[in-house]
Amino acid sequence: MLRCSKRKSKSPYARPVRTPAERSIAATAPVITATQVSQPASQTANSSLATLNPPEVPHPPEVPHAASMNSESSVATPTPISIGDITTEQSLTSVGKIHNLGSSGRQDSSQYTSGIDNSLKRHVESLLEAAVSKNTASTYQKFINSFETFRSKYNFVLTWPPPVHQIINYIAYLHTNHISHATARCYLSGISYKIQLEGGLDNTKAFTVKKMLEGFLRLNPAKDLRSPISLQMLHQMVSILPRVCLNTYEATMFSTAFYLAFFALLRISEFAFTSNFTPVLSFQDFTIDEEKISLFIKGSKTDQYRRGTTLQITYSPQSASLFEHAHNFLSIRPQVQGPFFCHINAKPLTKYQFTSLLHKAVKFIGLDTSIFKSHSFRIGGATHLYSQGVSDEDIKSKGRWRSNAFNSYIRL
Structure with missing residues (x-):
């Protein structure tokens, strides 16, 4: 320890004073290399030298006298110098566990905002929040809450990032609850996002x-039970809408929505209101004439940046019913801006209302309501295009697929 007053003792790095006899014996002792410093004396010297001082350790440059330092500064400590695989400081003290570099060596994970200037913190948070949609952020939080509930139930320590054994137990827990492989991967994606956002070690990878998820898939193969709605079935469902809808306006609106979802291969979130954060087909995005229908999709599952896509449906004997019902709907629709599909009171058609009415129509014509869902229009539309000889690239373009995933929609 350095003191401001004049030192009365020698530096701890000073060589020990030896008698002439000890110096004579030390001259004949074997040379000890730097990598042998931490080894026991019995392994580095003869037994006859065990009682003598250990071999000298090269010492760092002389530490400046305390008098030359600012008296108001904190006490300085010698800077260790690397010698081989160790340091001089390690050779003089007991060596403790050294944590790995990076996030894996952190004792406690820190939030992504740690170290951020207070004046910029709000901007950092807003940018990170904008990186994912509101729906995705809400879903991720749901997955994280599920994981935390599981850890509390099984009395696991609520550390973050979670260790591997907790994630392994969580996957087994999901499997025992008959969760599908795809859903299990989604749950882990939410956990992974939070870990990576905070700079922790992502043990979900x-x-x-990974092997447990592979086993999950082998034991529970993914099966899409949703069946396609054929054009013939579509005509049949539309014909009975006046019997299950409240009035003529509702029947006309739902029949147009059914046909448009089929021929434009729409996802339900693209034309039925789900939340304020999800863009939906609006009145100004829809145009129709005698030859074609054009609609502009502001954003979708594969268009998170909302660049938008324009779709066109040309008139044909198969699409004639769509044109007829669309003209009828526009003739009675309230002259208001906003979502294209709206009720007589101008309130938007919601996802819940659409799926409920579809359930009634499917049940009314005697079909299985468990296999015909809102996505059945998209599956049926893709299958219809394929059966009409439309090329794979055109089907991908019309359905806004970025990969060959559309092949799973072809149900002949």
């Missing part, structure tokens, strides 16, 4: 976790 561990080898054991």
Whole structure:
């Protein structure tokens, strides 16, 4: 320890004073290399030298006298110098566990805002929040809450990032609750996003976790039970809408929505209101003439940046019913801006209302309501295009697929 007053003792790095006899014996002792410093004396010297001082350790440059330092500064400590695989400081003290570099060596995970200037913190948070949609952020939070509930139930320590054994147990827990493989992967994606956002070690990518998910898929193969709605079935459902709808306006609106979802291969979130954060087909985005229908999709599952896509449906004997019902709907629709599909009171058609009415129509004509869902229009539309000889690239373009995933929609 350095003191402001004049030192009365020698530096701890000073060589020990030896008698002439000790110096004579030391001259004949074997040379000890730097990598042998931490080894026991019995392994580095003869037994006859065990009682003598250990071999000298090269010492760092002389530490400046305290008098030359600012008296108001904190006490300085010698800077260790690397010698081989160790340091001089390690050779003089007991060596403790050294944590790995990076996030894996952190004792406690820190939030992504740690170290951020207060004046910029709000901007950092807003940028990170904008990186994912509101629906995705809400879903991720749901997955994280599920994981935390699981850890509390099984008395796991609520550390973050979670260790591998907790994630392994969580996957087994999901499997025992008959969760599908796809859903399990979604749950882990929410956990992974939070870990990576906070700069922690993402144990959801561990080898054991990946293998468990593979086993999950083998034991529970993914099966899409949703069946396609054919054009013939579509005509049949539309014909009975006046019997299950409240009035003529509702029947006309739903028949137009049914046909448009089929021929434009629409996802339900693209034309029925789900939330204030999801763009929906609006009145100004829809145009129709005698030859074609054009609609502009502001954003979708594969268009998170909302660049938008324009779709066109040309008139044909198969699409004639769509043109007829669309003209009828526009003739009675309230002259208001906003969502294209709206009720007589101008309130938007919601996802819940659409799926409920579809359930009634499917049940009315005697079909299985468990296999015909809102996505059945998209599956049926893709299958219809394929059966009409439309090329794969055109089907991908019309359905706004970025990969060959459309092949799973072809149900002949």
